[in-house]
Amino acid sequence: MVAAAKRALADQMDKLGNPSSLHMYGRATRKDVEESREAIARAVACRPSEVIFTGSGTEANNTALKGLHWLRANEKRNLVVISEIEHHAIFDPAQWLADYEKAEVIKLPVLASGEIDLAFLRKLVVERGNEITVISVMHSNNETGTIQPVAEIVKIANGAQIPVHCDAVQSFGKIPLSFKDLGVTALTISAHKIGGPMGIGALILQHGLEIPALIHGGGQEREIRSGTLNTPSIAAFAAAASNAASAQAERANFVSKLRELFIAGAKAAIPDLIINGSGEQLPGIINLTFPGTESDTLLLLFDAAGVACSTGSACSAGVHEPSHVLMAMGHSQVSAQSSLRFSLSYLNSESDVAEVIALFPSVISRARAANL
Amino acid sequence: MKVIAAMSGGVDSAVAAARAVAEGHEVIGVHLALSSNPQKYRSGARGCCTVEDSHDARRAADVIGIPFYIWDMAEEFHEGVVENFISEYAAGRTPNPCLRCNEKIKFAAVLDRARAMGFDGVVTGHYARTRESSIGKTLHRAIDNSKDQSYVLSVLTVEQIQGAIFPLGDTHKVDIRKEAAERGLFVANKPDSHDICFVPSGDNAGWLRDRLGSEVGPIVDQSGKTLGEHRGAYTYTIGQRKGLGLTVPSEDGSPRFVLKIEPKSNTVVVGAREELAVNYIQGENPVWCGPAATSQETRGYVQIRAHGEALGCTYSYRDNFLDVNLDAPLFGLATGQAAVIYDDDRVVGSATICLTR
Numbered sequence: 001m002v003a004a005a006k007r008a009l010a011d012q013m014d015k016l017g018n019p020s021s022l023h024m025y026g027r028a029t030r031k032d033v034e035e036s037r038e039a040i041a042r043a044v045a046c047r048p049s050e051v052i053f054t055g056s057g058t059e060a061n062n063t064a065l066k067g068l069h070w071l072r073a074n075e076k077r078n079l080v081v082i083s084e085i086e087h088h089a090i091f092d093p094a095q096w097l098a099d100y101e102k103a104e105v106i107k108l109p110v111l112a113s114g115e116i117d118l119a120f121l122r123k124l125v126v127e128r129g130n131e132i133t134v135i136s137v138m139h140s141n142n143e144t145g146t147i148q149p150v151a152e153i154v155k156i157a158n159g160a161q162i163p164v165h166c167d168a169v170q171s172f173g174k175i176p177l178s179f180k181d182l183g184v185t186a187l188t189i190s191a192h193k194i195g196g197p198m199g200i201g202a203l204i205l206q207h208g209l210e211i212p213a214l215i216h217g218g219g220q221e222r223e224i225r226s227g228t229l230n231t232p233s234i235a236a237f238a239a240a241a242s243n244a245a246s247a248q249a250e251r252a253n254f255v256s257k258l259r260e261l262f263i264a265g266a267k268a269a270i271p272d273l274i275i276n277g278s279g280e281q282l283p284g285i286i287n288l289t290f291p292g293t294e295s296d297t298l299l300l301l302f303d304a305a306g307v308a309c310s311t312g313s314a315c316s317a318g319v320h321e322p323s324h325v326l327m328a329m330g331h332s333q334v335s336a337q338s339s340l341r342f343s344l345s346y347l348n349s350e351s352d353v354a355e356v357i358a359l360f361p362s363v364i365s366r367a368r369a370a371n372l
Numbered sequence: 373m374k375v376i377a378a379m380s381g382g383v384d385s386a387v388a389a390a391r392a393v394a395e396g397h398e399v400i401g402v403h404l405a406l407s408s409n410p411q412k413y414r415s416g417a418r419g420c421c422t423v424e425d426s427h428d429a430r431r432a433a434d435v436i437g438i439p440f441y442i443w444d445m446a447e448e449f450h451e452g453v454v455e456n457f458i459s460e461y462a463a464g465r466t467p468n469p470c471l472r473c474n475e476k477i478k479f480a481a482v483l484d485r486a487r488a489m490g491f492d493g494v495v496t497g498h499y500a501r502t503r504e505s506s507i508g509k510t511l512h513r514a515i516d517n518s519k520d521q522s523y524v525l526s527v528l529t530v531e532q533i534q535g536a537i538f539p540l541g542d543t544h545k546v547d548i549r550k551e552a553a554e555r556g557l558f559v560a561n562k563p564d565s566h567d568i569c570f571v572p573s574g575d576n577a578g579w580l581r582d583r584l585g586s587e588v589g590p591i592v593d594q595s596g597k598t599l600g601e602h603r604g605a606y607t608y609t610i611g612q613r614k615g616l617g618l619t620v621p622s623e624d625g626s627p628r629f630v631l632k633i634e635p636k637s638n639t640v641v642v643g644a645r646e647e648l649a650v651n652y653i654q655g656e657n658p659v660w661c662g663p664a665a666t667s668q669e670t671r672g673y674v675q676i677r678a679h680g681e682a683l684g685c686t687y688s689y690r691d692n693f694l695d696v697n698l699d700a701p702l703f704g705l706a707t708g709q710a711a712v713i714y715d716d717d718r719v720v721g722s723a724t725i726c727l728t729r
Contacts, residue, residue, distance in 0.1 A: 300400070300441050301489060318426050318442040319405045370488035372481065 002195035012232035036238030045178035057190035060203035067211030084328035114146035129160030144277030145285030173244030196240030265357035381425030384497030452476030465708025501541030526722035577607035589638030611704015655694035655723025
């Protein structure tokens with residue numbers, strides 16, 4: 001966690017009072033919650049009243065996708081549109097809507113670059129726009145870092161008056177992100193990606209729009225999310241958001257340079273590697289395919305050398321599964337299983353990059369030998 | 373040494389990993405995912421490789437303080453062990469899948485991968501011992517006779533034994549459980565796994581019937597006279613007495629046993645116990661855990677079941693076949709089982725039984 005977030009969290013731990021209580025202690029923590037809400041609103045360019053605190057980005061995604069679908073679904077309008085490269089936090093609620101609410105789900109294909117196929121969406125909206133309840137496309141992909149043409153998507157959706165939700169967990173704090181300018185109906189952000197605590201997120205939902213709730217109870221957050229407000233985490237989330245916003249451009253610039261350095265070094269070390277995702281990219285994500293390897297072997301070897309990298313996702317038993325994102329971009333199962341994601345932050349340095357690149361030849365050759 | 377500890381989620385492999393660490397090895401824990409569609413929970417002592425088992429293995433690694441990963445070996449396991457199990461039964465033989473798993477997975481796929489990644493060997497919770505001697509590193513029985521697993525390790529080559537570490541061979545199981553508790557491993561009281569891990573119901577016959585069908589066939593005596601019928605010859609084992617469902621009594625009233633399984637004609641042949649007597653065993657595809665046997669007749673012991681008795685014998689090896697002459701006849705011996713040769717407590721090697729008389 002960033003220092004400011006740690007401080008905010010620690011300060012709250014000494015405080016008494018549920019922000020929903022009317023007495024002086026309650027009022028004091030309520031004040032902290034509302035100041036936090038305003039800080040987050042500033043960081044993402046929305047109104048404070050548009051910020052709904054949730055227990056995670058996943059909860060915000062579930063609330064938005066299900067809520068926006070329930071709001072408009074009827075016999076004729078029952079189509080949920082997401083993309084092939086969404087996080088499981090959108091994939092799975094969409095599947096739930098299909099399984100339990102008989103919704104039809106269409107996943108927008110992506111181009112080899114990793115960007116949504118806008119032509120496909122245009123055609124879909126022309127042909128079936130009056131059947132769509134919600135479109136949800138992420139702001140940038142968590143595995144490849146490819147930034148999606150969300151403004152274009154909103155333009156297409158607006159023509160048919162379809163609400164758009166955007167999972168911006170990966171982009172928030174890393175690149176400019178404005179709820180107002182994007183024009184989406186709902187936006188998901190989370191604290192843990194920006195040096196805030198785990199287990200706190202927010203749904204930014206257009207002012208005045210009331211959607212059915214997932215969690216019912218005290219109605220704390222606009223009647224859309226109930227549950228005692230997690231004041232310590234909310235305060236730390238706000239501190240992390242302010243911290244990220246304060247130096248976003250310089251940090252992005254610095255991390256972009258590290259990324260370029262990383263890619264150049266990786267290419268020189270392993271000439272046949274494949275860089276996944278092109279077009280506009282997040283500064284801090286690098287997704288590479290190393291032909292002839294298995295990513296869980298790579299992960300073990302890098303991990304043993306002190307480098308934390310990541311494969312796609314794992315099933316419930318912990319078995320690494322081929323990334324659906326890379327498969328959607330045209331990878332085979334084998335090449336998707338030979339891929340690894342490296343993440344960089346502004347806290348990394350050029351020498352960190354050099355250290356990792358220096359490991360490439362031995363790690364890759366061992367992983368190739370172990371790929372029996 | 374830098375070693376991989378194969379951790380099933382059970383008490384034995386957890387203590388084995390902990391002991392390897394205590395001996396000063398650099399240990400990384402690996403759980404092998406052997407099913408592409410694992411069950412969520414383990415039901416009692418049956419089955420393994422459930423999501424719960426992988427969780428238990430991870431928690432054991434946490435307590436021991438070693439890194440932990442999951443390796444997906446489902447495809448290798450299916451091809452090398454499960455399919456082999458089915459095709460052996462279909463051919464009328466009785467395979468041992470644990471032995472195949474050691475041969476194809478734990479000390480082949482895993483050890484090869486570990487070595488390629490720069491590790492020196494694989495630690496497992498098997499009850500067996502290795503020893504350095506004038507003939508190299510040799511494989512021996514565990515001191516806990518009731519848990520000894522040297523039989524299912526008899527398919528390891530000299531090179532594989534070189535990379536195998538069995539930290540539990542010098543300890544009794546009860547003491548392993550005590551040690552697990554002392555080390556704070558909560559799997560200390562987890563029940564032992566029994567039966568075949570990929571048949572979680574424990575109903576081998578039913579499991580095979582689902583895969584091989586249940587075509588009705590005759591049960592005949594040695595003269596060819598039909599005495600009854602069965603639903604799948606492969607669900608019988610040589611020497612089996614119970615569950616034949618025969619209504620016609622034998623002439624002298626003595627019980628009848630399965631003598632032969634003929635998969636092609638889907639026939640089960642039954643007869644008197646004496647007919648089961650085996651004095652000679654021939655084995656094929658031998659694996660030597662040390663120097664190969666020679667054509668010279670040698671005194672030793674043979675074991676034909678995982679927890680069977682060691683029987684005095686004279687053995688020799690020529691023309692790719694292992695010949696074993698038993699000191700006393702043995703009853704109920706199926707082809708497909710492994711004949712494992714011992715020199716006192718040392719495993720000499722093993723071969724698949726292809727002929728008996």
